[in-house]
Amino acid sequence: MSAGSGSRNTNTEPWGSFEDNLIQGGGSAVIDMENMDDTSGSSFEDMGEMHQRMKEEEEVAAEAAAAEDDGNDDGEFLGMKGLKGQLGRQVADEVWQAGKRQASKAFNLYANIDILRPYFDVEPVQVRSRLIESLVPIRMINFPQKIAGELYGPLMLVFTLVAILLHGMKTSGTVIREGTLMGTAIGTCFGYWLGVSSFIYFLAYLVNAQITMLQTLSLLGYGLFGHCVVLLVTYNIHFHFLFYVLWLLIGGLSTLRMVAALLSRTVGQTPRLLLCGALSLLHMLFLLYLHFAYHKIVEGLLDSLEGPNMAPMQRVARDVPDLTFNATVKSMVVLLRAR
Amino acid sequence: MAAAEDASRPFAGLSDVSISEDIPVEGDISVPLGSSRRDDEFSTLDEPVKETILRDLRAVGNKFIHVLYPKRSSSLLRDWDLWGPLLLCVTLALLLQGGAADSDDQGGPQFAEVFVIVWFGSIIITLNSKLLGGTISFFQSLCVLGYCIMPLTVAMAVCRVVLLSGSGTVSFAVRLAVVTASFGWSTFASTAFLADSQPPNRKALVVYPVFLFYFVIGWMILTFSP
Numbered sequence: 001m002s003a004g005s006g007s008r009n010t011n012t013e014p015w016g017s018f019e020d021n022l023i024q025g026g027g028s029a030v031i032d033m034e035n036m037d038d039t040s041g042s043s044f045e046d047m048g049e050m051h052q053r054m055k056e057e058e059e060v061a062a063e064a065a066a067a068e069d070d071g072n073d074d075g076e077f078l079g080m081k082g083l084k085g086q087l088g089r090q091v092a093d094e095v096w097q098a099g100k101r102q103a104s105k106a107f108n109l110y111a112n113i114d115i116l117r118p119y120f121d122v123e124p125v126q127v128r129s130r131l132i133e134s135l136v137p138i139r140m141i142n143f144p145q146k147i148a149g150e151l152y153g154p155l156m157l158v159f160t161l162v163a164i165l166l167h168g169m170k171t172s173g174t175v176i177r178e179g180t181l182m183g184t185a186i187g188t189c190f191g192y193w194l195g196v197s198s199f200i201y202f203l204a205y206l207v208n209a210q211i212t213m214l215q216t217l218s219l220l221g222y223g224l225f226g227h228c229v230v231l232l233v234t235y236n237i238h239f240h241f242l243f244y245v246l247w248l249l250i251g252g253l254s255t256l257r258m259v260a261a262l263l264s265r266t267v268g269q270t271p272r273l274l275l276c277g278a279l280s281l282l283h284m285l286f287l288l289y290l291h292f293a294y295h296k297i298v299e300g301l302l303d304s305l306e307g308p309n310m311a312p313m314q315r316v317a318r319d320v321p322d323l324t325f326n327a328t329v330k331s332m333v334v335l336l337r338a339r
Numbered sequence: 340m341a342a343a344e345d346a347s348r349p350f351a352g353l354s355d356v357s358i359s360e361d362i363p364v365e366g367d368i369s370v371p372l373g374s375s376r377r378d379d380e381f382s383t384l385d386e387p388v389k390e391t392i393l394r395d396l397r398a399v400g401n402k403f404i405h406v407l408y409p410k411r412s413s414s415l416l417r418d419w420d421l422w423g424p425l426l427l428c429v430t431l432a433l434l435l436q437g438g439a440a441d442s443d444d445q446g447g448p449q450f451a452e453v454f455v456i457v458w459f460g461s462i463i464i465t466l467n468s469k470l471l472g473g474t475i476s477f478f479q480s481l482c483v484l485g486y487c488i489m490p491l492t493v494a495m496a497v498c499r500v501v502l503l504s505g506s507g508t509v510s511f512a513v514r515l516a517v518v519t520a521s522f523g524w525s526t527f528a529s530t531a532f533l534a535d536s537q538p539p540n541r542k543a544l545v546v547y548p549v550f551l552f553y554f555v556i557g558w559m560i561l562t563f564s565p
């Protein structure tokens with residue numbers, strides 16, 4: 001079979017000819033694979049035929065495209081409208097992809113909570129043991145003590161302290177506007193935790209102590225465990241003597257723990273005194289403040305907000321801790337004078 | 340033969356590709372015209388408004404039932420929606436209004452405060468559970484926490500009714516019992532849904548903030564006095 005006569009021969013094959021399939025479906029640019037079967041690699045002449053047929057097909061298609069006024073909606077050929085439609089869609093697609101990429105980059109940069117993920121990698125057993133250890137001072141101060149760098153425990157303790165403060169409001173019989181007091185409670189607790197941690201870190205930075213911000217946050221957070229225990233007990237059992245004992249005992253233990261940890265990481269007498277003095281002062285005073293003055297601040301808030309609307313009965317109920325405090329002080333003064 | 344060889348050079352690589360004859364290759368490859376695709380999609384634009392609203396209401400009601408009888412099902416998680424939490428939050432805030440004094444301007448901040456506490460509390464719990472390695476998504480968690488406020492809202496309504504008959508010790512005891520029961524129910528319901536999405540040894544770490552959250556809401560309800 002020569003090349004020239006091959007074309008004529010394929011027309012008469014039982015499986016059909018190329019020409020029928022190429023020209024019949026005007027919109028279809030697909031060559032029916034069925035017809036490729038017998039010619040694939042079988043003979044060079046048929047390859048040549050395929051090449052010839054394809055060239056003819058292109059010419060036909062070009063004519064068809066030129067002849068058409070309205071291009072296909074799908075833009076399969078390079079008709080003018082087809083080109084614009086397809087190009088427009090591609091451009092829109094590109095813009096969308098670029099916008100999405102930029103937005104996700106910005107989001108990953110600023111709103112990535114995965115930065116905090118390693119600090120929450122704790123087990124319940126670890127949290128429990130750290131809570132108990134926060135009340136147990138360690139005497140080793142020649143070697144830097146290990147301070148756990150996690151944020152789950154401290155965060156939960158701050159929230160627990162908020163809940164206990166609110167519970168305290170309830171048991172002292174105050175009539176409350178829930179919202180403002182909740183805001184004050186949250187502000188106080190978070191303010192203490194974040195503010196005093198930053199302050200201690202700043203002091204540590206000044207005296208060149210080996211402690212990081214995360215560790216101060218963690219240390220002070222776990223120190224709040226003592227506060228939670230004391231407040232939980234004393235809001236339910238209103239004995240001032242009990243409060244003083246617990247304040248010294250539990251407050252003192254947790255302060256000693258924090259102080260020992262800091263001492264082990266600071267060099268020099270004056271820096272140690274400065275750092276540990278500041279921490280113990282702030283820590284103990286905060287507990288005192290929470291028990292006594294917090295009630296007073298809250299009362300002042302209520303007075304300023306509610307003014308003359310307050311019924312007298314409610315005032316009396318709120319002053320109970322104050323009364324006992326004043327009574328204690330008065331009795332002490334009387335005792336001293338009696339001597 | 341030489342002409343054929345020249346013509347076949349572009350297809351030189353194709354001569355290696357051959358389909359053996361015992362594998363039948365048949366079929367019809369044709370490019371479908373795509374204009375009919377749009378009409379086949381389910382379009383909710385043409386349905387009456389009543390049907391749209393009823394479908395959403397049915398979904399919300401279904402989730403309420405799931406909260407009432409909490410069992411380990413994932414339907415609350417799969418199709419999350421925030422209509423239920425919004426409804427419950429608004430109801431709770433409206434019921435908690437009007438406490439402490441009669442003046443009108445005190446109603447505003449209380450409503451907003453309840454709203455803020457519920458939503459920010461939920462967001463914090465969700466972030467916490469995500470940071471602890473949970474597999475739940477942000478809005479799914481918000482959905483679960485919001486829906487589980489329902490027992491506490493019911494308790495609030497009951498407390499309001501009880502307070503109509505006076506605010507003595509008996510009523511306080513009743514209110515305490517109701518609020519404690521509903522608080523326990525809320526916590527149990529939300530852990531039934533959330534616990535599955537956490538690694539097994541860290542469930543307690545996720546449950547505790549949920550406990551605190553519902554405790555604070557329960558405290559707000561208990562200390563309410565008209």
